Amino acid sequence: MAGSFHAEKIGFTINQLDKTMIAWQFDSLKTTIETIYAFAVTDETALVSRCQHCNNVFISNNPRAKYCSTSCRNCANVQRSRERKAKKEEE
Structure with missing residues (x-):
C-alpha cells in the first residue's frame, strides 16, 4: 500500500x-x-496483530492479545481442549 x-x-x-x-x-x-x-x-499505542485462530489481521491496544474476537478465543480454547482430551485417550 x-x-x-x-x-x-x-x-x-x-x-x-x-x-x-x-x-x-x-x-x-x-x-x-x-x-x-x-x-x-x-499509531504507537495500537498494535497490528494476526489472530492465532483465524489468521486475520486485527488492531489491539493490548500487546498480549492473541485473538481478534471472543468467538475466535473460544473456538481456539475448545480446539485445544479437544486435542488434550484426544491425547489423553491415546495414552
Whole structure:
C-alpha cells in the first residue's frame, strides 16, 4: 500500500464546542479506509496483530492479545481442549 495513497479530496473542519473535535470529510469509502489504516499502522499505542485462530489481521491496544474476537478465543480454547482430551485417550 505504500506509495499508492492518492486522495483527491480529504477535507476537515474543526468543531470547538465543549471539546475540540476534527470532523473529516472524505471523497470515497476507499479513501476513508486507507486513511483509517494509515492512522492504525502508524499509531504507537495500537498494535497490528494476526489472530492465532483465524489468521486475520486485527488492531489491539493490548500487546498480549492473541485473538481478534471472543468467538475466535473460544473456538481456539475448545480446539485445544479437544486435542488434550484426544491425547489423553491415546495414552
